[in-house]
Amino acid sequence: MYIVPEVLALHADMRNWRRQIHQYPETAFEETATARLIAEQLQCLGIEVHQGLAKTGVVGVLRRGGSAHSIALRADMDALYIQEQNDFAHASCHHGKMHACGHDGHCAMLLGAAHYLVQHGRFDGTVYFIFQPAEEARAGAHQMIQEGLFEQFPAQRVFGMHNFPDFPVGHFAVKTGAMMASFDCFEITLIGQATHAAMPHLGNDVLVAASHLVTQLQTIVSRRINPADPAVVSVTQIHGGNTWNALPGSVLLRGTYRSFKDSVRTQLEQGIQHLAQSVAGSFNLTVDICFNPENPGYPVTINTPDETASAVMAATAVAGADCVDTCPTPSMGAEDFAFMLQQKPGCYIWIGNGSSDGNCLLHNPNYDFNDKILPLGAAYWAKLVENELPC
Ligand SMILES: [Zn+2]
Numbered sequence: 001m002y003i004v005p006e007v008l009a010l011h012a013d014m015r016n017w018r019r020q021i022h023q024y025p026e027t028a029f030e031e032t033a034t035a036r037l038i039a040e041q042l043q044c045l046g047i048e049v050h051q052g053l054a055k056t057g058v059v060g061v062l063r064r065g066g067s068a069h070s071i072a073l074r075a076d077m078d079a080l081y082i083q084e085q086n087d088f089a090h091a092s093c094h095h096g097k098m099h100a101c102g103h104d105g106h107c108a109m110l111l112g113a114a115h116y117l118v119q120h121g122r123f124d125g126t127v128y129f130i131f132q133p134a135e136e137a138r139a140g141a142h143q144m145i146q147e148g149l150f151e152q153f154p155a156q157r158v159f160g161m162h163n164f165p166d167f168p169v170g171h172f173a174v175k176t177g178a179m180m181a182s183f184d185c186f187e188i189t190l191i192g193q194a195t196h197a198a199m200p201h202l203g204n205d206v207l208v209a210a211s212h213l214v215t216q217l218q219t220i221v222s223r224r225i226n227p228a229d230p231a232v233v234s235v236t237q238i239h240g241g242n243t244w245n246a247l248p249g250s251v252l253l254r255g256t257y258r259s260f261k262d263s264v265r266t267q268l269e270q271g272i273q274h275l276a277q278s279v280a281g282s283f284n285l286t287v288d289i290c291f292n293p294e295n296p297g298y299p300v301t302i303n304t305p306d307e308t309a310s311a312v313m314a315a316t317a318v319a320g321a322d323c324v325d326t327c328p329t330p331s332m333g334a335e336d337f338a339f340m341l342q343q344k345p346g347c348y349i350w351i352g353n354g355s356s357d358g359n360c361l362l363h364n365p366n367y368d369f370n371d372k373i374l375p376l377g378a379a380y381w382a383k384l385v386e387n388e389l390p391c
């Protein structure tokens, strides 16, 4: 690893910010204390700070020299609705909420980079530090864009980073094209006539219909989509019935579907619609189908070639060429940074969080961001800025 001493010297500060954010996790659009900590740190550095986009978003602007070139670096601030099961000193103090995706670490690394760039950075141009709310299923990036993010802060290119527990410490992974899948949700309500459990012939059994629908939905990927195109349909919730001896009048199914192509995304949506209607029809039920009730659906995260080359160059400078995987398998997970990549050329990179250190997978109640990688991430950001905005 090749981390400059000025970044290494920020390690303790970054660990303190990270653990403070971890201890007081805040979920979508409620990241007020997190935003305050970030804004205060940026202000202490003399960075121009803007607050309020998408309620809790923070944008720092750092200008140097006379160049018109600009770059945006983005971190996410939100936690998840998960009860933490760790018992270390910085475990969550907020019941039912935790930083199980490492966004605490993402904020700390970007703050570390801001400190380095203000104090030691050799660059000419403008750096926008974007701290966004609500990455997890609420599309905070989309809301910031809707509220004028890139009109107010017209960055030429955007870059994002996420920790990845599967990769070892000291490693990065990035590729041109699709890195992460699209993400959409569906909600299906099957409605019939409630009846006594002993007299099913006097009503409609919506639970049997729901069981058929769950298995039918699995045929979309296996029978309707080209096997060469990755896709997932998962039913994640079934709600219906209250007691042993009555058949309910309705049942609710919820789930998600993922893909890497718009055409496949459309096919999945049409398949869900068609099967829900036809299963409902075959059981003499009515059906309500709703797509993306809580967010606009996330597009595919697609890295552009030039910016990916820049990311590889910066990661290589920090980690060494042997530790930068330029051909990783894309993830069926999703990322609302995809909305920013629809607006600007840019690149989203994975930084290894080191599963060998005992850290669990993302969204696990025993997960913790690995503090060892804080200097690596900050050094990557700093190198990227110095490469992209040369003096
Ligand atoms: Zn997550």
Ligand SMILES: [Zn+2]
Pocket: 101, 102, 103, 135, 162
């Ligand atoms: Zn995340």
